[in-house]
Amino acid sequence: MKITKQDLEKIGRFTKKEMSPDELYVFSLILCDNDIDRDGEKFTADSLEKLASLIIGKTGIFDHNMSSKDQIARIFDAKVTRAENRLTADGETYVFLSAKAYMLKNEKNRDLISEIEAGIKKETSVGCSVKSIKCSVCGRDIRSGACAHKKGEIYDGKKCCHLLCDPEDAYEWSFVAVPAQRNAGIVKAFTPAAAADRELEEYRAELKSGVISNAASLIPQTGRELINKICDSLHLAELRELRNSLKKDAERNSPLCIQLASPEKAEKETNSEYII
Ligand SMILES: [Zn+2]
Known part of the structure; x- marks a missing residue:
């Protein structure tokens, strides 16, 4: 060019x-x-x-x-x-x-x-x-x-x-x-739609697996199927919020995790972030 x-x-x-x-x-x-x-x-x-x-x-x-x-x-x-x-x-x-x-x-x-x-x-x-x-x-x-x-x-x-x-x-x-x-x-x-779709799909899957793994340790009595259903019903921003709050709770419950956790990229707490 x-x-x-x-x-x-x-x-x-x-x-x-x-x-x-x-x-x-x-x-x-x-x-x-x-x-x-x-x-x-x-x-x-x-x-x-x-x-x-x-x-x-x-x-x-x-x-x-x-x-x-x-x-x-x-x-x-x-x-x-x-x-x-x-x-x-x-x-x-x-x-x-x-x-x-x-x-x-x-x-x-x-x-x-x-x-x-x-x-x-x-x-x-x-x-x-x-x-x-x-x-x-x-x-x-x-x-x-x-x-x-x-x-x-x-x-x-x-x-x-x-x-x-x-x-x-x-x-x-x-x-x-x-x-x-x-x-x-x-x-x-x-092909913008295809690119955006893949991004979103991957992002959603990543958030969902974060929710599932943290839920397993925080609320082990709750079945995975139910957690799955909850995740699927959420908007991307809500899913992200849920993942973040569960992660925080899990870290609070496990001091060892905090010590081992690498400093994470600061994420905004507003539920308005998107990767499009
Ligand atoms: Zn309406």
Whole structure:
């Protein structure tokens, strides 16, 4: 991708020294869209606009591998695009958030850059927090408990979903490697729904196993099947809250665990965090 003068100016806000185009590698990627994912949730078009401003300056990681600290790219530009000829599952004009990122063109990044160019690294995810999650039918915040609608069910001909509204922060974005043959190119080949679904599925499974293992030690009389059912009925944010509180209780009950536990990444206590 050719680096324009405007690109260089925007990148300059994040680099300590002025960079020449030869030192940089710039690529485009799509981060998320307004279609309903398998968890029955979607960003609104307004949320995407907000995310576009929040994501600028954020660094991305590859394959969720936090240890490869040198392999990072930073988003320096982002925009929301309307695809007038495409509709979402709930009949809205398809809107997506795309970004431009740069990384250093050095020896360490050489393989990664070739992979990006070959279309191997293409699926992305964004970690962000939202202020509210609203029911698409009645507009109530689903965390208020006042909404009786069910995700995925049809009301007046429209499928109910949860709207991720008012993003407050975007933490990071990441690139997930997939085989090159499946699709080619970064922007063109992007399948946001599939990427987001997998992320969410993995995240849900991780939270669930955390709940199950802590519940086994804290409330051993409660059957695993019941715990499973409870987990499945919870919203992702609620499941996360339950996992966190059980984990804290378990640590309190077991001083040895505290001693052995490695310092964990600080997690916000608000139940509004999402990995999308
Ligand atoms: Zn509702």
